[in-house]
Amino acid sequence: MAVKKQKRHRKIVRFFTACFGFRQPYKVLCDGTFVHHLIxxxxxxxxxxxxxxxxxxxxxxxxxxxxxELKRLGQSHSQALEAAHKLVVARCDHDKRNSADVCIMDIIGEKNSEHFFVATQDVDLRKKLREVPGVPLIFGLRNALFLEPPSAFQREFVKASEEGRSHMTESEYKMLKKGANNLLETEGTRNSSNENDDLEDQRLETQTVKQKHNTTEGLGMKDRPQFKRKKAKGPNPLSCKKKKSSHNPSSISKKESEEGKDSVRSRSRKRKRSRGAKKPLQIDS
Known part of the structure; x- marks a missing residue:
């Protein structure tokens, strides 16, 4: 139950902070009845x-x-009077002392510009404050404190203000219309000046072309330089691959090996000489 009450209070506080600009720390304006209830x-x-x-x-x-007012109530509210003296006194411009509800209504005003939470046990005062936009109300019930939800008038006020912010007022519409007319006039003058500048540029270009044509005709020069056409050349020899030889390297190696063998054979064949003594020739007598 306490968790639900806390969630409900947070939702109400969020409503007033978002719609009416309440900020922390929140200012709570207490009357004598509320202080007496707390005591x-x-x-x-x-x-x-x-x-x-x-x-x-x-x-x-x-x-x-x-x-x-607490002083006038006498000894029964003496403790409440002591507690009230400890609170911060809000300024009220009353020369004569008024009743507490009238004083609080004057401080709150029409829109509660000071952003006060009002804590009171006075039912009539709470009823009056429900008709003022942006006034959250706090009251006590036995030993618990409660925050009243926004009244129907306050919700309607917020809804109407949101709709009003979504539409333009007459003064805003007039300002917007005036700004649009000024913008159109400036664009018109800018476009006319740009057209005049373009015409002037075209005239100057035609003049320069004519002058150039006359000078080239007088000097016997051609309008455009004649460039030689590039002829197709052969491929770059450095970028081409080398041609492979048609001879088979294996056959060449075989021939070389055969020739080497023949040479070895020819070298190995040597003439053998006999080491015996030669016989003397006999001469017939």
Whole structure:
């Protein structure tokens, strides 16, 4: 149950921060009835209890009119008076002390420009503040604190403001129309100036061409240089592969080996000489 309540409070706080620009630390404006409720139910310290309810740091405020009202209530609200003196006093421009609800309504104003959370037990005051856009309300129930969801008026106000932001106002429409007309006029003048510049450029180009043609005719020169055509050349010999010989290397090696063998054979054949003594020739007498 506590987790659901905390999620609901976070959703409400997110609504007011997104739609009305509330920022941390949140400012809580407390009246005498709320301070008295905190003392009676022993919800202390008050800043920690409220920061737990809003899931963010808070700063507590009250007014001089609220303090004066607690003084008039007497001894029964003496503890509440002491606690109220410890809170930050919000400025209210009242020469005479008014009632607490009137003082709070004056401080909140029409749009709650100070972004106050209002903590009160006064039912009538809460009913009035529901008709003011951007005023989140806090109240106590026994020993628990609750944050009221946005009222139907506040939701309708947010919806209407969003629709208004999505459409242009009359002043914005007039400004946009004026800017568009000025833009069209500047574009028109720019285009006319560009056309004049183009015509001037074309005229100058034609003049320069005529002058060049006259000078070339007077000198007997041709308009364009005559370039020689490149003839096809043979292939680069360095980039070509060498031709392979048609003779078979194996046959050549065989011939060489055969010739080598014949030479060896011829060398090996030597004439043998006899080592015997020669016989003397006999002469017949």
């Amino acid at each position: 009676e139910n022993r919800i202390t310290p008050a800043d920690e209890a409220l920061s737990k309810t809003l899931s963010a740091p808070v700063k507590l405020f009250t007014t001089k009119c609220v303090i004066e």
